[in-house]
Every structure is written in C-alpha cells, then in structure tokens.
Amino acid sequence: MALLECRALNKHFGGLHVTNAVDLTLQPGEIHCLIGPNGAGKSTLFRLILGEHQPGSGEIYFAGENITSLKSFARIRRGLSVKFQVPGVFKGLSVRQNLEIALQSHHHGAALAQEIVGLLDFLGLSAEQAQTAGNLSHGQKQWLEIGMAIALKPLLLLLDEPTAGMSPEETHMTGEMVRRLNAEGMTVLAIEHDMAFVRQVAQRVTVLHLGQVFAQGSIDEIVADERVAAIYLGQAHA
Amino acid sequence: MSAVVSLLRRLEGPQTLGRGRGFWSLFALVLLGAVAFPLLTDGYTVGNTVYFFVWVFIALSLSLIWGYGGSLSFGQTAFFGIAGYGYGVLTINFGADYGFTWIALLIAVGIAALFALLLGYFMFFGRIAGVFLGIVTLAVTLMLERFMAQTAGPEWHIGSARLNGFNGMSAMPPLTIPWFDEPIVLFADVGLYYIVLAMLVIVYLALRILMNSSFGNVIVAIRENPERAEMLGYDIRKYQLITFVIGAALAGLSGVLYTVWGQYITPSSMGMTAAALPLIWVAVGGRSDLTTTVIGTLVVLSGFQALTIYGSQYALVFMGVLLVLTVLIAPNGLVLGIINWVTRLVSRRKQETA
Numbered sequence: 052m053a054l055l056e057c058r059a060l061n062k063h064f065g066g067l068h069v070t071n072a073v074d075l076t077l078q079p080g081e082i083h084c085l086i087g088p089n090g091a092g093k094s095t096l097f098r099l100i101l102g103e104h105q106p107g108s109g110e111i112y113f114a115g116e117n118i119t120s121l122k123s124f125a126r127i128r129r130g131l132s133v134k135f136q137v138p139g140v141f142k143g144l145s146v147r148q149n150l151e152i153a154l155q156s157h158h159h160g161a162a163l164a165q166e167i168v169g170l171l172d173f174l175g176l177s178a179e180q181a182q183t184a185g186n187l188s189h190g191q192k193q194w195l196e197i198g199m200a201i202a203l204k205p206l207l208l209l210l211d212e213p214t215a216g217m218s219p220e221e222t223h224m225t226g227e228m229v230r231r232l233n234a235e236g237m238t239v240l241a242i243e244h245d246m247a248f249v250r251q252v253a254q255r256v257t258v259l260h261l262g263q264v265f266a267q268g269s270i271d272e273i274v275a276d277e278r279v280a281a282i283y284l285g286q287a288h289a
Numbered sequence: 290m291s292a293v294v295s296l297l298r299r300l301e302g303p304q305t306l307g308r309g310r311g312f313w314s315l316f317a318l319v320l321l322g323a324v325a326f327p328l329l330t331d332g333y334t335v336g337n338t339v340y341f342f343v344w345v346f347i348a349l350s351l352s353l354i355w356g357y358g359g360s361l362s363f364g365q366t367a368f369f370g371i372a373g374y375g376y377g378v379l380t381i382n383f384g385a386d387y388g389f390t391w392i393a394l395l396i397a398v399g400i401a402a403l404f405a406l407l408l409g410y411f412m413f414f415g416r417i418a419g420v421f422l423g424i425v426t427l428a429v430t431l432m433l434e435r436f437m438a439q440t441a442g443p444e445w446h447i448g449s450a451r452l453n454g455f456n457g458m459s460a461m462p463p464l465t466i467p468w469f470d471e472p473i474v475l476f477a478d479v480g481l482y483y484i485v486l487a488m489l490v491i492v493y494l495a496l497r498i499l500m501n502s503s504f505g506n507v508i509v510a511i512r513e514n515p516e517r518a519e520m521l522g523y524d525i526r527k528y529q530l531i532t533f534v535i536g537a538a539l540a541g542l543s544g545v546l547y548t549v550w551g552q553y554i555t556p557s558s559m560g561m562t563a564a565a566l567p568l569i570w571v572a573v574g575g576r577s578d579l580t581t582t583v584i585g586t587l588v589v590l591s592g593f594q595a596l597t598i599y600g601s602q603y604a605l606v607f608m609g610v611l612l613v614l615t616v617l618i619a620p621n622g623l624v625l626g627i628i629n630w631v632t633r634l635v636s637r638r639k640q641e642t643a
Contacts, residue, residue, distance in 0.1 A: 101520065127522035139520070141513035148303050152510045153521050155503040160295070196517075203522060 052115055054079040054207055054238050060099055060109035062092075069095045070106070071262035077207065082229065082239045084249045086273075087259035088282060093242045094136065096259070097211055100240075101133055102126050114206065132205035136212045136242075138192035140199070142185030146176055149184050149195055153202035166202075173228075174198040190221040197225070201232060208232065210241040214248050226251035258282075300494060302501025304357065304509060306578045306628070323486055327479045336477040336550075341590050342485045343546040347567050348586040349496060349579060350539035355568075356576030357500060358532045359512030360418065363564050364408075364426025365540040367433050368401040370559035372541030373548040374437070375400045377458040382448040385462035385472070394464065394545050401541030402534050409533040413526040418515075430559050437556035457555030464549050477550045485546060492539065496579050499535075508532055562605065566593075569612045575622025585624045 055077040062070035069092045077083055085093050098104040100111060102123040110119045118126050141149050150167050158166045171177040174194045179187060184195060193213060200208060210229070214222040222245055229252050233239055243249050249256065249270060256273045258266040266279050273279055301308040307316070327335045347365050354362045375397035383389050411417075412425060441454025452458060464481065466473040475481040499505055510518040511525050519525050548554045557563060567586075574585010589611070596604040619626030 103516075122524070124519050124522050124524045127520060133520050135517070135520075139514055139517040141510050141517065143513050144509060145303060148506065152506045152518075155506060156522060199517075199521065 052079075053077060053112070054114060055100070055240070056112040057096070057100065058110045058112070060096070060111070061107045062095055062099060062104060063107055069262050070099060073109075073259075073262070073264055075257060075264065077238060077240060079206070079238055080233070080236065081254050082233050082241070082252050084253035084256045084270075085240065085242045085259060086244070086249065086256060087265070090261075091259040092262040093259055094211060095262075097133070097209055097242065100126075100209065101131065127203065127205075130206035131209065132200040132203045132207070133209040134193075134196045134200045134211065134213055136215060138189070138196050140184040140187075140192050140195050142183070144184060145180065146182055146184055146187070146195060147171070147180040150198060150202060153199035157204070170198050170202060189216045190218070193217065193225070194228075197228065201237070205237065207238045207240065210239065210243075212242055212244065214243065214245050219247070222248050223251070296498055299498045299501040301497075302505075304500040304505050305497050306580050306625075320490065324483075327482055332478055335479055335482050337594075339477055339482050339485050339550055341587055342482075342489055343543055343550055344567070344570070344590055345489055345543075345583055345586050346492060346546070347540045347543035348570050348574075348582050349492065350536035350543070351567050351571045352576050352579060352582040353496065353500075353539070354532055354536040356571065356578070356582065357505070357512065358508050358529065360529065360533070361420070361423040362426045362533070362536065363423045363568070364430045365536065365567060366559045366564040367426070367430035368405055368537040368540040369544035369547070369563075370430070370433055370437070370554070370556070371404055371544070372397040372401040373544035373554035373558060374452075374458065375541075376545045376548050377461040377554055378447045378450040380461045381450040381458070385465040385474075386467070388465070388467045390462060390464045390549075394542075394549075397545050398538050398541040401544065402538040405534045405537030406530070409530045409537075413529045413533070416526075427564060430564050431561065434556045434559040437559070455556060457553055457557075459553035461548060461552055463552060475549075481550065488542070488546075492542075493579060493583060500579065504528070504531075566608065569608050571622075573611055573615045573623050575625030577621060578625060581622055581624040581628070585622060588624075 053076045055075070057073055057075040060070050060073045061068070071092075073092075073096060075096070085096070087093055095104065099106050102118070102121060106119065110117055112118065113126065113129060113131065116129070118129065121129075141152065144152075147167060150170050151163065154163055154166050154170070168177075171180050174197070176191060176195060176198070179191065184192065187195060193216070197210070197213060213229070214225050217225060226248050229239055229241070233252075239252070241252070253270050256268065256270050257264060258273060258279050260282050265282065266273060266276055268276070326338065347369055350365050351362065354360055354365075376393050379393035379396060380390055383393070408429060412422060417425060437452065438455045440452035441456070443451065445452040445454070450458065462474075463477075464475040464484065466475065473480065475484060500508070507518060507523050507528050510521070510523070511528060515525055544554070544558070547558070570586040570589045571582055573589050574583075575581030593604055593608060596607060601607070615623055
C-alpha cells in the first residue's frame with residue numbers, strides 16, 4: 052500500500068492554476084525528490100499535503116486514510132512531519148527547549164531527557180544546547196528544525212529545501228543525515244534545488260512544471276530527459 | 290508522592306526567572322516581611338496594600354496571555370467587571386450567610402471564565418490573531434462599559450440588585466467566614482490582607498508550575514512561531530483558548546476582590562483607562578515573566594497612587610510617558626532590564642578580577 056497518495060489535486064490562487072491535476076504516490080521507505088523551476092508549485096503541493104491549504108478538488112490519502120479534510124495538527128499526529136524552507140525554530144527559546152517541545156508529547160521525565168541527549172548528539176548540537184536558537188548559524192538552525200521534525204518519529208518526513216543556504220560540506224552532511232533516517236525506515240519527500248543533494252539521496256524524482264507533473268523517474272532518467280533539461284536542468288547548468 | 294515532587298520541581302524552569310537556594314531564600318524573606326507587615330503598620334496602610342494586591346491578579350492574567358502567549362488582550366477588564374458585578378448581584382440577592390460569599394466568588398469567577406470561553410472560541414477558532422485580537426477585546430470591554438453606564442433606571446435590576454448605571458453597584462457584603470457565634474466579616478483590613486496574600490502566593494506558585502510544565506512549553510512555542518507549533522502536532526487554538534480562559538478567571542478574581550475590598554463596582558472599571566493601566570504595569574515590569582510582573586505592578590501602582598495623592602493631575606500622562614520610555618529603552622520591561630544589567634555588571638566584574 053502506498054504511504055502517500057495525492058489524487059488529481061487542483062488548487063487555484065485567483066486565476067493562477069498553481070496545482071493542476073497532480074497525482075503523486077509515495078511508497079513506504081523511499082526517498083523522493085520534488086524538483087522544478089521557481090513557481091512550479093512545489094511548496095503549494097507541500098501546503099496541500101500538510102493541510103495549510105485546502106485543494107479545490109482532489110483527494111489526499113495517507114497510510115490508506117483520506118486526510119483531505121483533516122486539520123494540520125491532526126495530520127501531524129498521524130505520522131507526517133515537516134521542515135520548512137525558512138527555518139521555523141522557536142528563536143527566543145534554547146536549543147534544548149526547542150527539542151523538548153517537539154519530544155514532550157511522546158516522552159516524559161527521564162526518558163524525555165535521554166531522548167533530548169540522543170537527538171542533540173545526532174544533530175551535532177550538544178555543545179549548543181543552552182544557546183538561544185535565534186543565535187545559531189543558519190546551517191545549525193536548519194539542522195535543529197530537522198531535529199524537531201524527526202523528533203516526532205514520523206512515517207513521512209517532508210523537507211522543503213533542507214540545504215538552502217548551506218555550504219557544500221553542510222549540504223553533504225545533511226544528505227548523509229537524510230540517508231541515515233531513511234535506513235531506519237523513514238520515508239522522505241524533499242523539495243530541493245541542489246542537484247548534488249538530489250543525486251546523493253533521491254531514489255525517485257518528480258519534476259513539477261507550471262503546476263503539473265512534468266516527468267517522473269530515477270535520477271538518471273530525469274537527467275537524461277532532454278525536455279527536463281530544457282525547462283530546469285538547462286537553467287541550472289547555464 | 291512522586292507526583293508532588295515532580296510538581297514542585299516545576300517551580301523552577303526555563304519560563305520563570307529565579308532558581309536555586311538564593312532565590313527561594315529571598316522569596317521566603319519577602320513572604321515573611323509581607324506576613325509581618327500588618328503588625329508594623331496602621332489599618333489604613335494595610336487596607337491600601339490589599340488594594341495593590343488585588344490588581345496583581347489581573348496583571349498576572351495579562352502576563353500569561355500576552356507575555357507568555359503572545360496575544361495582546363485589551364479585554365481583561367471586561368472579565369474583571371463581569372466577575373465584580375456578578376459577585377455583587379449574587380450576594381445582594383442571597384446574602385452572606387452559610388459562607389455564601391465564597392460560593393459567590395467562585396460562581397462570579399466561573400461566569401467570567403465562561404464568557405471568555407465563548408468569546409475566545411469565536412476569536413481563536415475564527416483565526417483572529419495579532420492586533421485584531423487586541424481590537425476585538427477592547428471593543429468588548431468598552432461595549433460592556435457603555436451598556437452598564439446606561440442602566441441607571443429602576444427597570445435595570447437582577448433580583449433585588451439594582452445595576453445603578455454610571456454610579457455602579459455598592460453595599461454588597463464583604464467576604465464572610467461562617468463562625469460559631471458570630472461570622473468573621475473580612476473588611477478591607479488585616480483579615481482580608483492575609484486572605485488575599487495567601488491567594489496571591491498560591492496563584493503565583495501555581496502559575497510558575499503551569500508555565501514550566503509541558504503546557505507552558507507549548508504556550509511559549511505558540512508565541513515564538515505558531516505555524517511551527519501546529520506542525521509539531523499541537524492544536525494551537527485549543528491551547529490559546531485554555532490560556533485565555535485561565536487568564537479571564539484571574540482577571541475575574543481581581544474583579545471580585547476589588548468589589549469585596551471597596552464594596553462597590555462601577556462601569557468605569559471596564560473603561561478605556563482601566564483597560565490601559567494593567568497593560569502599562571505589565572509592560573513596565575516585564576510581561577514575559579511572572580516575578581517581574583508582580584514586582585512591576587506593585588511598584589508602578591504605588592508610584593501612581595503617590596503621584597495622584599500628592600497633587601499631580603498629570604499622573605495618567607506620566608503613566609503614558611512611562612510606557613513609551615519602556616518600549617523605547619527596555620522593550621522587555623524595566624524590572625527585567627535592570628536585572629539583566631546587574632547580571633552583566635556582576636559577570637564583567639568577575640571577569641576583570643579573574
């Protein structure tokens with residue numbers, strides 16, 4: 052059974068057809084990358100999946116259940132989790148408290164403290180745990196938010212440009228992080244512009260263009276597709 | 290037993306200033322001073338101090354909703370007034386026998402909380418946030434003031450309680466403890482002082498525990514980034530509503546105690562000035578902490594009273610200037626600003642000597 056299934060999703064903003072009959076199916080355990088030029092409708096598709104936008108028509112199934120009309124928090128509780136494009140950490144709170152807020156609905160007392168230590172270690176933020184999250188470097192904020200997203204132990208992790216603003220080394224480390232999570236059984240759907248990252252992690256790639264699914268396949272198939280190169284990779288390589 | 294211990298541990302935490310032996314020793318010392326205070330001074334000063342204490346509850350309610358929760362409510366005075374009038378109507382109708390004044394206190398606070406539940410439901414589930422929340426709550430309290438101000442005619446009564454329009458209600462019985470031969474009536478004197486002081490300590494400690502619990506974590510998370518909080522699986526509207534209702538109950542407690550203290554309540558207690566003053570106390574003290582809120586409120590209130598007593602009609606203007614200065618110089622509050630400044634000074638001293 053597919054973990055996530057978007058069936059014929061449509062969304063209009065005024066006269067703009069931002070999501071046009073999008074079908075997208077994710078199998079459990081895969082890392083799937085969503086690429087496409089700016090304005091292709093990638094972030095809108097995320098917001099539809101997360102319930103921040105309601106589709107004009109179409110349905111979303113998660114683990115066999117129709118979640119189209121569920122509120123965002125209810126979808127999260129069923130096993131979705133997200134890292135936003137702009138780091139959405141709690142800036143005024145300490146790194147530790149950020150993680151505590153993410154973990155506290157599943158763990159309590161000593162077990163909670165232990166989970167926080169483990170997660171800090173995984174993220175490489177142990178030394179920064181007492182710092183205010185707003186004072187972290189950009190890359191560290193990205194990791195902290197990834198940490199908050201995976202703290203929920205989601206079935207499906209949505210990553211919106213997880214490596215935006217990162218150095219090549221940080222990007223590579225983030226890729227390794229994603230692969231480790233995937234090896235532990237987490238399904239990942241990532242929006243990403245950085246093709247090095249896509250090559251590093253993606254098992255399947257979907258190309259969105261003008262709100263429609265333009266192409267779908269393995270990274271090699273997508274790279275070999277001249278039509279895709281024309282709309283997207285060509286620009287990236289230019 | 291272990292539940293009690295884990296509750297007590299939550300008296301300290303990331304959401305509240307002050308921890309360790311030093312802080313709690315100081316707390317005990319201040320409390321001891323407050324307990325001994327009526328023995329060292331005259332009845333008038335004791336009654337006046339009760340008056341200051343009464344306002345701390347509404348200030349704490351604002352700290353909770355605004356400082357911790359990030360939603361500016363201009364309407365705490367509405368709950369203040371509803372509970373104040375509620376107590377008046379109940380006790381004028383049913384008297385003070387059999388400890389009824391205490392039941393009236395609870396019912397009046399409950400009515401304020403119920404009203405907040407209704408208003409808050411439409412606001413939070415209607416996704417009203419930010420400055421619009423302030424506008425709606427201000428409109429509600431001003432509407433209530435206008436409404437109560439036009440109830441002068443004899444047709445405006447609930448049971449035997451006349452609402453009395455702009456002059457307000459008066460002569461409701463004070464809080465009364467039933468006792469064997471003769472009930473103990475708590476006039477605005479030593480008796481009421483100890484009762485209100487005890488309530489203040491309980492509310493302060495309970496709020497410390499609440500804010501350092503996982504519930505408090507979610508509340509500050511919503512202040513910092515509501516979208517992120519929702520995307521961690523929290524139904525943020527529910528948390529905002531619960532906070533709003535707790536805040537309304539505290540504001541209502543202020544209202545009842547104010548009514549009990551002076552045995553009167555008027556529509557102007559819900560007016561523009563009344564709505565603005567608690568904001569100033571809380572902003573000046575430091576809205577994002579319970580302790581600075583308490584200190585700030587008591588200091589600014591007594592300063593304000595001194596100003597009005599010693600002949601200055603400009604007390605309100607001064608309060609406005611104080612608010613503007615606070616926002617410009619120490620946006621997190623003057624008390625917090627001073628504490629941070631002293632801490633920096635001490636740590637610099639330490640570094641220099643090291």
